[in-house]
Amino acid sequence: MKLSLPLTVLTAGLFLASAVPAQDAKPAPQTLQIKTLAAQMRYDTTEIIVSPGTPLKIVFENGDDLPHNLAFCDAGTDVVALSNAQMEKPEEALRRNWMPDDKRIWAHSKLLNPKETQELLITAPEKPGVYPFVCTFPGHALTMKGELKVFDQGGGFKDLTFKLYLGDWKKLPDFAKETVHREGPIADRLIQIKLDDYKNEFGVVFTGTVTAPVEGDYEFFLASDDGGRILIDGKKVVEHDGIHPASDIKKGKTKLKKGDHKVEVQYFQAAGQIELFVGWKGPRFEITPLSKWLHPNWKGGPQKKKDEFTGMPIEVKDQPVIYRNFIQGAGNRGIGVGYPDGFNLAWSAEQMSPALLWRGAFIDAARHWTNRGGGHQAPLGYGVIPLPEGAPFSVLESLDSPWPAPQPRAEGFAWKGYHLDAKGAPTFHFEWQGVKVSEHYETEGKGIAPDGRITRILALSGGPLPDNAWMRIAKGKAEQGTDGRWSVDGKYFIKADGIVHSGDQLLVPVTPAIRVEYQWQN
Numbered sequence: 001m002k003l004s005l006p007l008t009v010l011t012a013g014l015f016l017a018s019a020v021p022a023q024d025a026k027p028a029p030q031t032l033q034i035k036t037l038a039a040q041m042r043y044d045t046t047e048i049i050v051s052p053g054t055p056l057k058i059v060f061e062n063g064d065d066l067p068h069n070l071a072f073c074d075a076g077t078d079v080v081a082l083s084n085a086q087m088e089k090p091e092e093a094l095r096r097n098w099m100p101d102d103k104r105i106w107a108h109s110k111l112l113n114p115k116e117t118q119e120l121l122i123t124a125p126e127k128p129g130v131y132p133f134v135c136t137f138p139g140h141a142l143t144m145k146g147e148l149k150v151f152d153q154g155g156g157f158k159d160l161t162f163k164l165y166l167g168d169w170k171k172l173p174d175f176a177k178e179t180v181h182r183e184g185p186i187a188d189r190l191i192q193i194k195l196d197d198y199k200n201e202f203g204v205v206f207t208g209t210v211t212a213p214v215e216g217d218y219e220f221f222l223a224s225d226d227g228g229r230i231l232i233d234g235k236k237v238v239e240h241d242g243i244h245p246a247s248d249i250k251k252g253k254t255k256l257k258k259g260d261h262k263v264e265v266q267y268f269q270a271a272g273q274i275e276l277f278v279g280w281k282g283p284r285f286e287i288t289p290l291s292k293w294l295h296p297n298w299k300g301g302p303q304k305k306k307d308e309f310t311g312m313p314i315e316v317k318d319q320p321v322i323y324r325n326f327i328q329g330a331g332n333r334g335i336g337v338g339y340p341d342g343f344n345l346a347w348s349a350e351q352m353s354p355a356l357l358w359r360g361a362f363i364d365a366a367r368h369w370t371n372r373g374g375g376h377q378a379p380l381g382y383g384v385i386p387l388p389e390g391a392p393f394s395v396l397e398s399l400d401s402p403w404p405a406p407q408p409r410a411e412g413f414a415w416k417g418y419h420l421d422a423k424g425a426p427t428f429h430f431e432w433q434g435v436k437v438s439e440h441y442e443t444e445g446k447g448i449a450p451d452g453r454i455t456r457i458l459a460l461s462g463g464p465l466p467d468n469a470w471m472r473i474a475k476g477k478a479e480q481g482t483d484g485r486w487s488v489d490g491k492y493f494i495k496a497d498g499i500v501h502s503g504d505q506l507l508v509p510v511t512p513a514i515r516v517e518y519q520w521q522n
Contacts, residue, residue, distance in 0.1 A: 029055035029057040030050075031059065036063050036068045038064050039064065040360050040382060041144050042144055046145070046147065050148065051153065052124060052126045052151075053123060056124060058070075058121075060112065060119070062114060062117070063115065066137070068112055069108060070109040071099065072108065072122070074104040085100065098138060106125075111137065129150055130147050130150075131150060132145060132147055134146075153285055154213075155211055156210070156288065157208035157290060159185070159209050160186045160190070160191070161184065162185075163180045163182075165181055165202060165205070166181050166198070166202050168270070169227075172229055172241050175205050178203070189208065190292045192293070200272075201270065204266075207264050208290075210280065212282060213282065213285075217253055218256050218283075219282075220232065220252055220253075221251045221287065223295045224275065225273045226267075226268055226270045227268050228266065231266070232254050232261055232262070235254065237253070238252035276291055313363070313364050314362050318340060319340065319424040320423065320424045320426070321362060321424075322426060325365075326377065327346045329376075330356060331348050331350045334346045335428075338362030339425070339441070339447075342361075342446055342447025343359060343441075344379065345357050345358075345454070351390060352391065352392055352432070353387065353390075356379060358381045358382065358384040359381055359382065359452065363379060364380045383491075390403065390404060390407070390472075393432055394469070395468050400503075415430050416429035425441070433463070433466050434462070435461070441454055442454070452519070455515055455516065457513075460511070460513075472505055473508055474494050475504055477504065492518055492520050492521055495519075496508050496516045496517065
């Protein structure tokens with residue numbers, strides 16, 4: 001099957017653009033680089049948009065410490081099921097280097113060793129659609145996948161007129177109150193702002209009609225030097241007002257019914273560069289420029305777009321790293337700890353217990369270290385294990401008694417801080433029922449390896465332990481194995497002395513010394 005590549009890649013993706021080739025010339029392949037992200041079990045792009053039939057040279061680079069491949073599949077393929085089916089005959093799959101013998105795979109790389117690179121020459125399919133790509137190495141497909149979206153370009157303006165204004169503005173004016181200097185149609189129906197010899201102190205309002213081929217969500221794109229605004233059917237969708245360069249592409253989304261819609265683009269030029277880019281994207285077509293000037297992200301081949309996976313990752317080397325900030329899933333007093341060899345946790349100083357475990361990369365600090373630094377940051381790695389919310393200990397009348405509902409801060413617990421050992425690993429301290437509790441973690445093996453494990457170690461002292469005191473160590477669908485371990489939700493194994501299965505919970509009695517071992521299942 002043929003494959004083809006579009007003009008753009010969005011979100012965690014790329015922008016691709018190519019000049020229109022001569023009618024009889026064979027178009028040169030567009031170059032696209034796809035990398036694996038170290039210790040994250042992800043590609044560096046999850047969405048690529050191409051035009052049907054576009055020839056493409058893919059430079060596939062494995063920057064990870066594990067082997068990975070890249071397989072492009074037919075539209076509609078369940079890539080996780082396709083990959084997992086290999087385990088029915090693992091010896092045959094191993095001989096094929098974990099590339100399924102499946103006719104739905106129309107292009108693929110070899111299995112790349114760490115730090116290895118391969119170039120692939122493919123052609124995007126002629127038929128528009130969404131074609132998934134995936135790493136088929138065992139256990140990787142769940143997170144290591146993306147989509148090649150093959151879309152035609154959309155239509156341009158059916159008609160386009162302009163009104164030129166003269167004025168010295170610092171922001172977009174109310175053009176309805178300004179005097180029109182000149183107006184008229186634009187023959188090629190592409191927005192252009194060098195309508196006269198004016199270099200500074202002017203504004204333009206463009207009015208045209210676009211046709212939405214189907215009802216759905218449409219995005220409009222704007223880059224301007226200086227201020228710009230896009231209105232659709234009189235509703236403001238995108239705005240970048242004030243005096244600034246056209247370095248950033250702003251976008252806005254609106255729902256359109258099938259049919260014609262009025263587009264109004266407002267622009268003013270104060271001084272300096274004169275640039276205006278406008279484009280749109282629909283459910284069935286890729287980003288289509290509506291202006292003569294193309295933003296640099298639409299020219300000169302693929303360009304990586306900075307995303308949440310590759311912002312400002314904190315690298316863990318020989319010693320543990322502490323990150324105190326808002327961590328998604330760990331509340332407002334989360335303490336992130338990245339251990340060497342790919343183990344990570346987020347400990348909640350509100351609940352006095354671990355909130356998350358994960359492996360691979362630690363965390364991306366871009367959200368908190370740039371701009372206003374707001375919001376909660378999710379873990380950067382993979383295999384995230386959410387642990388039970390709420391207080392870690394409780395006194396229960398019986399094993400059938402419900403566990404106390406989570407509170408903003410665990411009631412009856414007092415946070416006493418943490419200290420670091422000689423290697424930089426933290427030990428957390430808190431008190432409960434007059435008992436002093438210290439908690440630290442030990443790791444074994446590598447987080448990215450199947451046998452890697454992390455152990456939670458608690459020591460309780462300084463007072464008598466209450467009767468019928470229990471510690472909740474897991475919540476979910478639990479199944480007991482033959483080796484003393486329990487499988488939880490099919491995602492991880494947990495092991496501890498004295499585990500009791502109560503409803504959807506695993507409990508252990510509160511004793512002076514408690515060890516809980518966690519290990520990922522795949």
